[in-house]
Amino acid sequence: MEIALACLIGLFFTVAIYLLLSRSLIRMLLGIAIIGNGVNLLIFTVGRVTREVPPIVPDGEYAPLEPIANPLPQALILTAIVIGFSLFAFLLVLTYRAYQELDADNTDTMRVAEPEDSPRPPLSY
Amino acid sequence: MSDLPNNHALLLIALAPFIAALFAPWVNRFARPISGWILATVPAAIFLVLTTYIADIAAGGTKNFAIAWVNSNYFPLPINLSFYVDGLSLVFAMLISGIGTFIVTYSGGYLNGHRHQGRFFSFILMFMGSMLGLVLADNIMTLFVFWELTSITSFLLIGFNHNKEASRRAAIQALVITGGGGLLLLFGLLMIFAVSGHSELSTLMRDPNVLRDSPFYLMVLLLVLGGAFTKSAQVPFHFWLPNAMEAPTPVSAYLHSATMVKAGVYLLARMSPVLNETVYWNTILPIFGGITLLTGAIMALRQTDMKQMLAYTTLGSLGMLVMLLGLSEKVAILAALLFLVAHAFYKGALFMVVGAIDHESGTRDLTEVSGLRYKLPFTFIAALLAAISMAGFPISLGYFAKEEIYLLFGPENIWSMLLVLVALLGNGLMMAAGLAIAIKPFFGPKLETPKSPHEAPLSMIWGPLVLGVLGFAAGYYITDVGEVFFGPAATAIYAKLVEPHLKLHFDLLLVTLSVATWVVGGLAFYKLDAIRSFLRRVANVWRWGPDQGFDQFMFGMIRFADWITRVLHHGRLEFYLILVFVCLAGALFAPLVIQNALPEIPAFPNLRFYEWAILAIAALGLGAVIVAKTRLVAIVSLGIQGFAVAMIFLLFGAPDLGFTQLMVETLSVVILALVMTRLHLDQRDARVLEEAVRDGAIAIVCGFGFVALLLAVLSVELDTSLSEFFVETSVPIAHGRNIVNVILVDYRALDTLGEISVVMTAGIAILALIGIRLGGPKRGIGAPKKLAPKPRQPKRTTARSKGARA
Numbered sequence: 001m002e003i004a005l006a007c008l009i010g011l012f013f014t015v016a017i018y019l020l021l022s023r024s025l026i027r028m029l030l031g032i033a034i035i036g037n038g039v040n041l042l043i044f045t046v047g048r049v050t051r052e053v054p055p056i057v058p059d060g061e062y063a064p065l066e067p068i069a070n071p072l073p074q075a076l077i078l079t080a081i082v083i084g085f086s087l088f089a090f091l092l093v094l095t096y097r098a099y100q101e102l103d104a105d106n107t108d109t110m111r112v113a114e115p116e117d118s119p120r121p122p123l124s125y
Numbered sequence: 126m127s128d129l130p131n132n133h134a135l136l137l138i139a140l141a142p143f144i145a146a147l148f149a150p151w152v153n154r155f156a157r158p159i160s161g162w163i164l165a166t167v168p169a170a171i172f173l174v175l176t177t178y179i180a181d182i183a184a185g186g187t188k189n190f191a192i193a194w195v196n197s198n199y200f201p202l203p204i205n206l207s208f209y210v211d212g213l214s215l216v217f218a219m220l221i222s223g224i225g226t227f228i229v230t231y232s233g234g235y236l237n238g239h240r241h242q243g244r245f246f247s248f249i250l251m252f253m254g255s256m257l258g259l260v261l262a263d264n265i266m267t268l269f270v271f272w273e274l275t276s277i278t279s280f281l282l283i284g285f286n287h288n289k290e291a292s293r294r295a296a297i298q299a300l301v302i303t304g305g306g307g308l309l310l311l312f313g314l315l316m317i318f319a320v321s322g323h324s325e326l327s328t329l330m331r332d333p334n335v336l337r338d339s340p341f342y343l344m345v346l347l348l349v350l351g352g353a354f355t356k357s358a359q360v361p362f363h364f365w366l367p368n369a370m371e372a373p374t375p376v377s378a379y380l381h382s383a384t385m386v387k388a389g390v391y392l393l394a395r396m397s398p399v400l401n402e403t404v405y406w407n408t409i410l411p412i413f414g415g416i417t418l419l420t421g422a423i424m425a426l427r428q429t430d431m432k433q434m435l436a437y438t439t440l441g442s443l444g445m446l447v448m449l450l451g452l453s454e455k456v457a458i459l460a461a462l463l464f465l466v467a468h469a470f471y472k473g474a475l476f477m478v479v480g481a482i483d484h485e486s487g488t489r490d491l492t493e494v495s496g497l498r499y500k501l502p503f504t505f506i507a508a509l510l511a512a513i514s515m516a517g518f519p520i521s522l523g524y525f526a527k528e529e530i531y532l533l534f535g536p537e538n539i540w541s542m543l544l545v546l547v548a549l550l551g552n553g554l555m556m557a558a559g560l561a562i563a564i565k566p567f568f569g570p571k572l573e574t575p576k577s578p579h580e581a582p583l584s585m586i587w588g589p590l591v592l593g594v595l596g597f598a599a600g601y602y603i604t605d606v607g608e609v610f611f612g613p614a615a616t617a618i619y620a621k622l623v624e625p626h627l628k629l630h631f632d633l634l635l636v637t638l639s640v641a642t643w644v645v646g647g648l649a650f651y652k653l654d655a656i657r658s659f660l661r662r663v664a665n666v667w668r669w670g671p672d673q674g675f676d677q678f679m680f681g682m683i684r685f686a687d688w689i690t691r692v693l694h695h696g697r698l699e700f701y702l703i704l705v706f707v708c709l710a711g712a713l714f715a716p717l718v719i720q721n722a723l724p725e726i727p728a729f730p731n732l733r734f735y736e737w738a739i740l741a742i743a744a745l746g747l748g749a750v751i752v753a754k755t756r757l758v759a760i761v762s763l764g765i766q767g768f769a770v771a772m773i774f775l776l777f778g779a780p781d782l783g784f785t786q787l788m789v790e791t792l793s794v795v796i797l798a799l800v801m802t803r804l805h806l807d808q809r810d811a812r813v814l815e816e817a818v819r820d821g822a823i824a825i826v827c828g829f830g831f832v833a834l835l836l837a838v839l840s841v842e843l844d845t846s847l848s849e850f851f852v853e854t855s856v857p858i859a860h861g862r863n864i865v866n867v868i869l870v871d872y873r874a875l876d877t878l879g880e881i882s883v884v885m886t887a888g889i890a891i892l893a894l895i896g897i898r899l900g901g902p903k904r905g906i907g908a909p910k911k912l913a914p915k916p917r918q919p920k921r922t923t924a925r926s927k928g929a930r931a
Contacts, residue, residue: 001730001731001732001736002727002730002835002836002839003726003727003728003729003730003836004730004732004736004737004740005740005773006832006835006836006839007832008740008743008744009831009832009835010828010829010831010832010835011744011747011828012743012747012766013824013827013828013831014824014825014827014828015747015748015750015751015824016824017706017820017823017824017827017828018751018820018821018824019750019751020702020706021699021702021703021706021820021823021824022811022812022820023698023699023811023812024811026801029797030750030759030763033763033767033793034747034750034763034766037766037767037770038831040770040782040786041770041773042831042835044773044774044777044779044782045835045839046835046838046839046843047843047848048839048843049777049778050777050778051776051777051778053778054778054779054780054781055778055852055863055864055865056862056863056864057855057856057862057864058862059862061856062856062857063852063853063856064852068778068852068864069777069778069779070845070848071848071851071852071864071865071868072847072848072851072868074779074781074782074865075865075868075869075873077779077782078781078782078785078865078869079869079873079876079877079880081782081785081786081789082785082789082880082884083880083883083884084789085789085792085793086883086884086886086887086888087887088793089793089796089887089891090887090890090891090894092796092797092800093800093891093894093895094894095800096800096803096804097894097895097897099804105804106811107697107698107699108697108698108699110698111696113696114694114695114696115696116696120687121683121686121687123680123683123684124290125290125293125294125297
C-alpha cells in the first residue's frame, strides 16, 4: 500500500517543483501549496499507514483495544497544516502587494533589491 | 609547562604596555606637554626589571612563567600563556624596552600638538607589548598570538595618517604580506607540534633532532621561513618595508628598523637549534639574505629621501642577519648578534635624527638640506656617532660586528668567502648611505628650508645621543658586554655553550677587509650623485617590480570577488531555485547511491477500488494545475488535490487531519480566488519549451528522489517507542481519549503555542503589508479598507482547526 502513496508523493513533489521553477509568482504560489501537501503526506507515510483505525481510546478503557494508526505523525502534520496555511496566506498577500507596487508578477522583472547593473567595486585604497 | 616556579614579573612585562595603552589617551589629555615622559616610565620600568635578570641569565639560568590558557581533552595542542627568558630573549626584550623608552619620549616631541597623539601613544605601547610578548613567548600559540598582534599594531601605526592614500596603501600592504606570512607560520607551528609533540619552545629545544629527522622537515622549514621572510622583508617580500615609511618617523625608527622587522630574524634565531645545519637551511637563508643585502644596499643609494635611504639600508641589514644565521656557524651567529645590536643602536638613532631634521627644517630630502651643523649641533653629534658605528670604525660596536663577520673569511670555505665578499660590498654601500645622512645635511652652504631650523627639543634628542654613545660604550667594554649579553644569546641560538672572548686585536686580514670596506664606502659616498643618477636611469627602464605586482594582485582579488559575486549572486531567482533543486536531487540520491541503499521496487500494491479512485483524483488534480488554461481551472484543480489529500487522511485513520485539511483547502481556494480575480493575474506558463523541459527534468528527478528516499525509509524498522508512550499514557496521565489531541495540547503544548504565535504573526504581518503604502499615493488596484477583513481569516482558521481537533 505504501508504494502507491510513495508514488503519489513523488508526483506531488514533481508538480510542485515544476511550478516553483516557473517565473510566474502565482504559479510559484500554487507550487508552495502543493509542496506543503506533499511534505505532510511524506511525514504521514513515514509513520506507516493503517486503514480506518483512528488513534482514539474507547470509553471506559485505559488503552486502545486494537492496533491503531500512529498518532505521532498526525500531531506533527496537524501543526504543519496550520503553519503551512499561514505561510500561504502571507505569501499570497505579499504577491498581491508586490504586484501592486512593482506592477510585475514575474521574478525576472522584480529586481529592486538586486538591480541588474549594480556598480562595480572601487579599485583603489 | 615547566616545573620551575612561576616568575610573575614576566606576565607583567608583556601586559604592562597594554595596560598603559589603555590609559595613554587620558594621560595625553591631562598632561599634554609631558605625556611622553610620563608614559616612557612604563618601558623604562620594564627595562629596569629586565636588568635584574642579567646576572642569572649570564650564569646560564632561565626565567619562566606559565599558566594554562585553553586546554581541552578534545584538542591535543595545549595552549598555555607561557613565557621564558634566556639569553636571546633578554637581548631582544632589553632592546625593545630600552629603545621603546626613547621612542615614547621622542613621539611626545615629534607629534606635539597632533590631535591624535593620545591614540598614537596607545598604538605604540600596544605594539611594544606585542613585541615583548613575542620575544618572551614559550608556548607556540602564545608566540603566534603575539606575532599577529605585531602585524595588526603595525598596520594601525603605518596607517596612522589615515587620510593619506599612500599611508592606507602601505598599511594594507604590510598587513597583507605580514599577515599572509603569519598564516604560513601558524601552519608551520602546528606542523612542529604535530611532528614533535612539543607545545613549548623550551622543551622543543631539548629535543634538537626531532624536526631534522622528520620527513616533514622541509615543509616545516619552508612554512617557518615564509613567516620569517615576510616579517623581515626579505626579497621578494621586501617592498612593503620602504612603503611603510609613510608612518610617522618614531614608528619607522621603532618598528621598521629596531624591532618589528627583526621579529623574523628572532624567529629564525629561536628556531636555529632545531632547524639549522641542514643543506636546505644553509642554502636558502644565505641566498635570500645575500640578495636582500645587495638589493637594499644598492637601492638605498638611489634615494634622496633620507627615510627611504634608511629603509633600504635596513633592508640590507636584515638580509645580512638572515645570511649570517644561515651559515649555522658559531662565529656567524655571534656576528649576527653583534650586528643586530649595533644596527638597532645606530639605525634607531639615525631614524630619529632624520625625524628631527624633518621636524625642525620641514624637509627630509637630502638635496634640500645643508649646513645645519650650527643650528642643530646635538642632532649633528648624534648623527655622527651613529654613522661612525654604521661605518664600523673602531672602537664602535659596529666595528666589532664587522670584524666578527670578516672572521668567516677563509680560503678553506669558498661559500663563506663569497658571502663575506657580499657582506663587504653591502657594508660599504650602506656605509655610504649612512655617511650621506650624517654629513650632507650638516655641512656645506646653508639652504633655504620650508621651516627655519633650530635644535630639536630634549625629548627628541636625548634618545639618538644616548644610543650613539651606547654604540661606543658597548665597543669600549666589548669583552664584558660580550660575556654578559652576546655569550648567553649565542648559546641559545647555537645550542652549545659559546664563549665570545671579544676584544680589540690586530689581524692583518681583518684590517685589510675593513679597509676595503671603507674604501668601497668612501668611493660610493664621493660618487653618490653619479651613482644615484645612474641607478635612476636603470630604474626608469625597468619599471615593473613586486610593488606594482602587489597592486595588480589586490585589484585582481577585488575583480575576482566581484566576478564570483556576480556569478553566484546574480539576482535571477529562477537560477537560485534551479541550483537549490539540483542540489536537493543530489542530496536525495547521493547517500542512497554511495551506501548502496537504493530500494528495490516493491510488489504491486493491493488497494481497494475507492482508494485507487482517491489517489487517481489527487493525480488528476495535480495534472490539471499544470495544464490549466484559465485562472478558475487552476484554482479548482488546486482544490481538487487538496480535498483528495484530506480524503487520504480520512481513509487511513486520521480524521482530525482530514477535517483540518478540508477547512484549510476551502479557505485557500476562497482567498486565492479572491486575490486572483482582483489582480487579473495571468497564471499561464511563460516558459518556452526548452525551459519547460529543463525544469520538468529537474522536477522529475527530484520526484523520483523522494520516492526512492521514502521507499528506503519504509524498508527500515520504525521505532515506535514514542508513539507507544503516547498511546499508553494518554488516558491515565492526560485524561484524554483522542490521542492526537492529547499530544497537541498536553505533551507538545508549547509547540502548539508556538504554532498559534506563528499564525498570529502571519496575521499581523498581512495586516501590516496591506497597511503599508510605499512612495505616497497608492497605485494599482484595491483600496486597503476593502481588504481589511482578509487578515482576520487566518485567525478564524485557527479557531476552526482547533475546533476540528476537539
